[in-house]
Amino acid sequence: IATSDDSEVTGVRLDVPESMSALQEAREQSGWDEDNVVMLERQLRDLKNMQRWLVAMKARDMPAERIDEHRRQVLAMLFLIREQHADAASYRAGVSAVAQLLPADAEDGFIAAAREFYYFWVQDPATVEDPNPPAGDAGMMHVEST
Numbered sequence: 001i002a003t004s005d006d007s008e009v010t011g012v013r014l015d016v017p018e019s020m021s022a023l024q025e026a027r028e029q030s031g032w033d034e035d036n037v038v039m040l041e042r043q044l045r046d047l048k049n050m051q052r053w054l055v056a057m058k059a060r061d062m063p064a065e066r067i068d069e070h071r072r073q074v075l076a077m078l079f080l081i082r083e084q085h086a087d088a089a090s091y092r093a094g095v096s097a098v099a100q101l102l103p104a105d106a107e108d109g110f111i112a113a114a115r116e117f118y119y120f121w122v123q124d125p126a127t128v129e130d131p132n133p134p135a136g137d138a139g140m141m142h143v144e145s146t
Helices: 020-030 034-059 064-080 088-101 104-121 125-129
Strands: 002-005 013-016
Touching (some): 034 064, 064 088
16 A cells, blocks of 8 residues: 655645555445445434434433433344334334343333334424324334233
8 A cells, every 4th residue: 555645735644555446445345335325324313313312201301221221222123124124114123023032021111112212213203292102103013012
């Protein structure tokens, strides 16, 4: 790798491969490409929506331990569905999968938290303003407890 030292002019020092093909190979190996940008944008959106949800839970004076438990569970679910289409079907599948991994006494709490987070995830402004959607709201999901 050659070094381009334009620091006298620009203050920038770059490690530059000997050829364009070597530069392209280095870029591909780094994972720096359009597909990753889409995934990173989705991850950023999901995490921003999660932050809004966490703020809403704190505003309702939910205990910090419970907030953290729900945060970890929902993050695990988001990780599972990260390469799926961002739709209700993949969300339901992720919730169901995580619920199966939890102890029986934690399933219902996680499913309730996931139902609440769903409206933040889809960025539904009406429901996010009142994060306690009516019972029987058909927009989200039905997840069977195991």
